[in-house]
Amino acid sequence: MVSIPLLLMGCGGVGRQLLHHVISCRPLHSQQGVRLRVVGVCDSKSMVAIPDVLTSEFRDDFLLQLCKIKSNGSSLLDLDNIGECEVYSGEEIGRKVIDVAAALRDSSGLALVDCSASSETIGLLSQVVNLEGCVVLANKKPLTSSLENYDKLVSQPRRIRHESTVGAGLPVISTINRMLSSGDPIIRIIGSLSGTLGYVMSEVESGRPFSQVVSAAKTLGFTEPDPRDDLSGMDVARKALILARLLGHRLELDSIKVESLYPLEMGPGKMSLEDFLAKGLPSLDEDIQKRIKNASSNGNVLHYVCLIEESRCEVGLQEVAKDSALGRLKGSDNVLEIYSRCYSKQPLVIQGAGAGNDTTAAGVLADILDVQDLFRHSTSGA
Amino acid sequence: MVSIPLLLMGCGGVGRQLLHHVISCRPLHSQQGVRLRVVGVCDSKSMVAIPDVLTSEFRDDFLLQLCKIKSNGSSLLDLDNIGECEVYSGEEIGRKVIDVAAALRDSSGLALVDCSASSETIGLLSQVVNLEGCVVLANKKPLTSSLENYDKLVSQPRRIRHESTVGAGLPVISTINRMLSSGDPIIRIIGSLSGTLGYVMSEVESGRPFSQVVSAAKTLGFTEPDPRDDLSGMDVARKALILARLLGHRLELDSIKVESLYPLEMGPGKMSLEDFLAKGLPSLDEDIQKRIKNASSNGNVLHYVCLIEESRCEVGLQEVAKDSALGRLKGSDNVLEIYSRCYSKQPLVIQGAGAGNDTTAAGVLADILDVQDLFRHSTSGA
Numbered sequence: 001m002v003s004i005p006l007l008l009m010g011c012g013g014v015g016r017q018l019l020h021h022v023i024s025c026r027p028l029h030s031q032q033g034v035r036l037r038v039v040g041v042c043d044s045k046s047m048v049a050i051p052d053v054l055t056s057e058f059r060d061d062f063l064l065q066l067c068k069i070k071s072n073g074s075s076l077l078d079l080d081n082i083g084e085c086e087v088y089s090g091e092e093i094g095r096k097v098i099d100v101a102a103a104l105r106d107s108s109g110l111a112l113v114d115c116s117a118s119s120e121t122i123g124l125l126s127q128v129v130n131l132e133g134c135v136v137l138a139n140k141k142p143l144t145s146s147l148e149n150y151d152k153l154v155s156q157p158r159r160i161r162h163e164s165t166v167g168a169g170l171p172v173i174s175t176i177n178r179m180l181s182s183g184d185p186i187i188r189i190i191g192s193l194s195g196t197l198g199y200v201m202s203e204v205e206s207g208r209p210f211s212q213v214v215s216a217a218k219t220l221g222f223t224e225p226d227p228r229d230d231l232s233g234m235d236v237a238r239k240a241l242i243l244a245r246l247l248g249h250r251l252e253l254d255s256i257k258v259e260s261l262y263p264l265e266m267g268p269g270k271m272s273l274e275d276f277l278a279k280g281l282p283s284l285d286e287d288i289q290k291r292i293k294n295a296s297s298n299g300n301v302l303h304y305v306c307l308i309e310e311s312r313c314e315v316g317l318q319e320v321a322k323d324s325a326l327g328r329l330k331g332s333d334n335v336l337e338i339y340s341r342c343y344s345k346q347p348l349v350i351q352g353a354g355a356g357n358d359t360t361a362a363g364v365l366a367d368i369l370d371v372q373d374l375f376r377h378s379t380s381g382a
Numbered sequence: 383m384v385s386i387p388l389l390l391m392g393c394g395g396v397g398r399q400l401l402h403h404v405i406s407c408r409p410l411h412s413q414q415g416v417r418l419r420v421v422g423v424c425d426s427k428s429m430v431a432i433p434d435v436l437t438s439e440f441r442d443d444f445l446l447q448l449c450k451i452k453s454n455g456s457s458l459l460d461l462d463n464i465g466e467c468e469v470y471s472g473e474e475i476g477r478k479v480i481d482v483a484a485a486l487r488d489s490s491g492l493a494l495v496d497c498s499a500s501s502e503t504i505g506l507l508s509q510v511v512n513l514e515g516c517v518v519l520a521n522k523k524p525l526t527s528s529l530e531n532y533d534k535l536v537s538q539p540r541r542i543r544h545e546s547t548v549g550a551g552l553p554v555i556s557t558i559n560r561m562l563s564s565g566d567p568i569i570r571i572i573g574s575l576s577g578t579l580g581y582v583m584s585e586v587e588s589g590r591p592f593s594q595v596v597s598a599a600k601t602l603g604f605t606e607p608d609p610r611d612d613l614s615g616m617d618v619a620r621k622a623l624i625l626a627r628l629l630g631h632r633l634e635l636d637s638i639k640v641e642s643l644y645p646l647e648m649g650p651g652k653m654s655l656e657d658f659l660a661k662g663l664p665s666l667d668e669d670i671q672k673r674i675k676n677a678s679s680n681g682n683v684l685h686y687v688c689l690i691e692e693s694r695c696e697v698g699l700q701e702v703a704k705d706s707a708l709g710r711l712k713g714s715d716n717v718l719e720i721y722s723r724c725y726s727k728q729p730l731v732i733q734g735a736g737a738g739n740d741t742t743a744a745g746v747l748a749d750i751l752d753v754q755d756l757f758r759h760s761t762s763g764a
Contacts, residue, residue, distance in 0.1 A: 025565035032539065032563070157414065158755060163560075169724055171560060171732075175553040178748035181414070182551070183407035325733065328710065333728050342551055342741040346715050348734035350553075351707065352725050359724040366560035373540060373755035 001033050004368065004375050005053060005104055007040040007097060009124075010116030011070040014138050014164075015041075017361035018115060019067055023060045025365065034372055038063060039110075040100060044118065046076040047088040053100050054107060058085070097124050101131040108375050111368055114139040115361075126152040129159045134371040138164040138364050143245070144238045144253050150245060158374065161367035166239045167193060167334045167354040169363030174370075175350060176246055176338070184340045186247055188309040188347075190320070191336035192329055193239045195355040196223050196230040197261075197304040199332040201317075205301055210288045211281035218277075222332070226273050231261040233304070237315045240306040244313045251313055259316025261288075261304070295319040301327050325349040383415050386750065386757050387435060387486055389422040389479060391506075392498030393452040396520050396546075397423075399743035400497060401449055405442045407747065416754055420445060421492075422482060426500065428458040429470040435482050436489060440467070479506050483513040490757050493750055496521040497743075508534040511541050516753040520546040520746050525627070526620045526635050532627060540756065543749035548621045549575060549716045549736040551745030556752075557732060558628055558720070566722045568629055570691040570729075572702070573718035574711055575621045577737045578605050578612040579643075579686040581714040583699075587683055592670045593663035600659075604714070608655050613643040615686070619697045622688040626695045633695055641698025643670075643686070677701040683709050707731040 006022070008015055022036050029036060037057035040049035048066070050056045058066075062081065069078050077087065088096045101110040110133035114121050122142035125135045126149070135153075137143065142153055143165060154160055163173045179186060192198045199222060203213040214231070217223050223230050237258045244251050265271070266280040288302075295302040300319035303326060307314045320327045325347070329335050334354025337347035353359055388404070390397055404418050411418060419439035422431035430448070432438045440448075444463065451460050459469065470478045483492040492515035496503050504524035507517045508531070517535075519525065524535060525547060536542055545555045561568060574580045581604060585595040596613070599605050605612050619640045626633050647653070648662040670684075677684040682701035685708060689696045702709045707729070711717050716736025719729035735741055 021565055028563075028565055169560075169564070169566075170730065171553050171557040174556060174560065178545075178551075178553060178556065178752070179744070181411075181751040182744040182747040183403055183410055184551075184744045325707075331728070342738070342744050343734050346713070346735060348552065348732075350730075350732060352730035353728060356724070362561070362564040362566045362724050365564040369563040370560070371755075373753075 001035055002372050002375050003035045003037055003108060004111050004372060005037050005039045005057075005100075005108060006111045006113060006368065007042075007049075007100060008038065008113045008115060009042045009121055010114060010118075010139070011041065011043040011066070011076070012115065012117070013357040014360045014364070015115035016067040016070055017357040018113065018364050019063050021361050021365050023063060026060075029369075032369075034369065036368065040097070041066060041076070042093055042097075043070065043076055044116070045089060047093045047096060048076050048079065048082065048085045049088065049096060049100065051086055053103055094124055098127055098131070101128045101133045104133070105131050109133045111136060111371065111375075113137075113364060113368065114142065115364065117141065119145065122149050122153060126155075129153065129156050132159075134159045134161070134374055136160075136364055136367045136371070137162040138360055140165045140235075140238045140242065144241045147245075147250060147252060159371070161370055162242070163367050164360045164363035165242055167336065167350070167352075168356060169359040169366070170334060170336075170350055170352050170354055172243075172336055172350060173246065175348070176243070179338070179340055179342075179348075180246070184342045186338060186340045187344070188307075188339040189243055189247075189336065190305055190307045190309075190318075190326060191334065192303050192326060193306050193334055193336070193354065194230065194236045194304060195332035195334060195353070197233075197236065198329060198334065201303050202330045204288060205292060209282075209285045211285050214281055215277060226268060228262060228266075228268055228273075228276065233258045233260055233315050236304070236306055240308060240313055240315050243306070244308050247308065249308070249311070249313060255313075257314040257316070259314075261317075291317065303327070303329065325351060383417055384754050384757050385417045385419055385490060386493050386754060387419050387421045387439075387482075387490060388493045388495060388750065389424075389431075389482060390420065390495045390497060391424045391503055392496060392500075392521070393423060393425040393448070393458070394497065394499070395739040396742045396746070397497035398449040398452055399739040400495065400746050401445050403743050403747050405445060408442075411751070414751075416751065418750065422479070423448060423458070424475055424479075425452065425458055426498070427471060429475045429478060430458050430461065430464065430467045431470065431478060431482065432467055435485055476506055480509055480513070483510045483515045486515070487513050491515045493518060493753065493757075495519075495746060495750065496524065497746065499523065501527065504531050504535060507542075508537075511535065511538050514541075516541045516543070516756055518542075518746055518749045518753070519544040520742055522547045522617075522620045522624065526623045529632060529634060541753070543752055544624070545749050546742045546745035547624055549718065549732070549734075550738060551741040551748070552716060552718075552732055552734050552736055554625075554718055554732060555628065557730070558625070561720070561722055561724075561730075562628070566724045568720060568722045569726070570689075570721040571625055571629075571718065572687055572689045572691075572700075572708060573716065574685055574708060575688050575716055575718070575736065576612065576618050576686060577714035577716060577735070579615075579618065580711060580716065583685050584712045586670060587674060591664075591667045593667050596663055597659060608650060610644060610648075610650055610655075610658065615640045615642055615697050618686070618688050622690060622695055622697050625688070626690050629690065631690070631693070631695060637695075639696040639698070641696075643699075673699065685709070685711065707733060
């Protein structure tokens with residue numbers, strides 16, 4: 001039996017779903033000879049940890065109660081039987097995480113799982129890798145920080161997994177890593193990596209005005225509370241940067257060419273959300289309609305894509321061939337076309353749901369199982 | 383540096399391409415801290431091995447000469463500087479493979495790579511797994527033997543990889559394994575897993591008679607020398623069985639429902655290839671044309687698919703929706719649609735070239751790199 005001590009950062013939808021998956025997969029993982037042992041959980045303010053991280057773990061009923069409390073928006077400190085575990089807050093959290101990783105270094109190592117949306121976890125993640133632990137990320141921020149930080153984080157490539165940072169659980173990162181390790185050079189990646197923008201563009205393509213589609217998508221909960229967070233393209237840019245760096249491009253986030261679907265003067269600092277929805281958005285309809293017509297007259301469709309090719313790394317509206325996998329995309333699916341030596345005429349295509357807590361958490365869990373061989377040598381004591 | 387001792391069975395197109403990839407990837411793998419050390423190579427009759435498998439390896443120029451000789455159809459015994467290495471033949475080969483695996487057991491373990499098309503390697507593969515080695519297969523036969531043999535072969539799931547047995551280098555097996563390990567139950571798999579039959583059916587769909595398409599495909603080298611080897615569906619059936627067993631179905635090859643595209647009385651034992659091409663094939667045109675029209679009137683297209691759903695595992699012609707990834711398939715690409723809890727409304731789709739020595743060998747090499755963590759603890763002596 002391989003025992004993987006797991007410390008989770010982030011109790012949002014993905015983190016909680018991950019705990020549910022871990023619990024419901026216990027019989028399956030037991031069959032596979034793996035035991036996931038949750039030894040600590042943090043939210044943005046507090047951390048609870050089991051006192052003896054070497055041999056003990058949280059009980060499943062405690063984890064379920066934790067999920068319940070967090071989904072109600074309460075603090076970890078509101079847990080009933082918190083007396084059983086140690087509680088940390090503020091700067092103590094980071095110190096404790098490192099203590100746990102150091103304590104586990106000589107036995108099994110720690111799996112630190114980042115399901116937060118924080119840009120401040122990167123130091124901890126790098127330190128855990130240095131302490132021979134593994135890190136698994138759904139959080140894009142650490143991978144899209146400065147190159148200097150990035151290099152530290154990926155200094156031991158076998159000890160980091162981050163499938164769910166691009167396309168949720170879709171096998172994007174794992175596939176690219178497979179291609180790279182087999183010496184199949186990737187020439188071009190083009191894809192639609194935002195379910196929201198994919199949905200918006202395919203609805204606009206079918207004739208509805210941009211402003212109506214965005215407003216309706218907001219009402220349906222398909223966009224962020226302020227849809228400009230989607231329309232800015234910055235989330236797609238982070239995904240593009242993660243892919244580009246994986247391919248070896250030495251890029252920073254601000255060196256990516258990003259097309260925002262609204263002009264600067266309608267930005268969150270300059271225009272209220274109400275004004276943007278009521279006046280800003282409708283003023284954009286005509287231009288987008290024109291570009292769609294233009295694409296159509298070229299036999300193409302207009303999609304919001306991420307494109308990585310040679311030294312180019314761009315995010316924005318592009319015309320794509322109608323009969324390509326990308327051109328045929330409808331709805332909120334993500335799609336990625338990868339061209340390489342092996343896939344030169346026709347690309348390797350990966351398509352499917354690229355968002356959702358269930359799928360994202362499943363991707364994180366698959367990553368955790370994927371690093372199990374690095375924990376194997378520690379089984380003698382289990 | 384991780385050193386992976388590699389023993390290759392099979393010097394056909396895929397095996398030779400693998401050796402070329404291994405050599406051309408040396409700088410890349412060195413950057414990644416991995417050294418692939420080829421310690422032995424077998425064809426169907428002979429085996430050459432380096433005398434000291436613990437520390438030594440074949441030189442790249444020797445491997446290149448070996449590839450050259452095998453591509454000319456010569457024997458391994460024709461190698462120039464064969465004096466440097468040990469030579470085995472017949473039953474000695476199996477004994478030597480086990481000796482090598484046993485010798486390496488306590489240091490690093492052996493990676494035994496099966497790029498042959500033999501049904502007789504299964505015993506060796508299972509024994510190497512038992513000796514704490516890893517096995518990587520492009521060969522479908524060992525995985526489609528009896529369930530009893532299969533169970534032995536996969537008894538240590540982390541020690542076996544076989545991506546290239548289905549869809550060549552396409553990330554089919556690795557993706558299904560990821561989904562399974564994250565507890566995302568797979569409900570339905572449907573796909574086109576024969577480039578040849580995919581090409582034939584999409585050409586027939588576009589109006590050309592079946593017999594003409596098959597004959598032209600044979601001339602172009604798209605089919606086996608006797609195209610009935612493709613048209614029987616048995617190659618697809620083996621792939622279906624591999625996928626079904628991965629999902630936990632307890633099936634034997636002969637329990638899969640397989641539709642052959644020619645009737646029994648036109649089989650290789652009963653009709654010569656010439657007669658089949660001249661008289662047999664044309665007599666099949668009308669029926670297939672009728673079924674295509676029928677599908678079309680239902681808004682569907684006819685494809686030769688593999689379908690796994692609940693207890694069903696079938697291979698044959700099926701109508702599929704025109705606007706699905708499978709329905710839109712043209713040419714020789716493979717495509718797989720996977721439905722699961724996470725991908726329930728829209729499937730996870732993987733599409734791309736599913737054949738070719740380059741792609742198949744790249745899949746094998748990615749598998750070898752994927753088991754590297756099982757070799758890591760052996761680096762102290764390297």
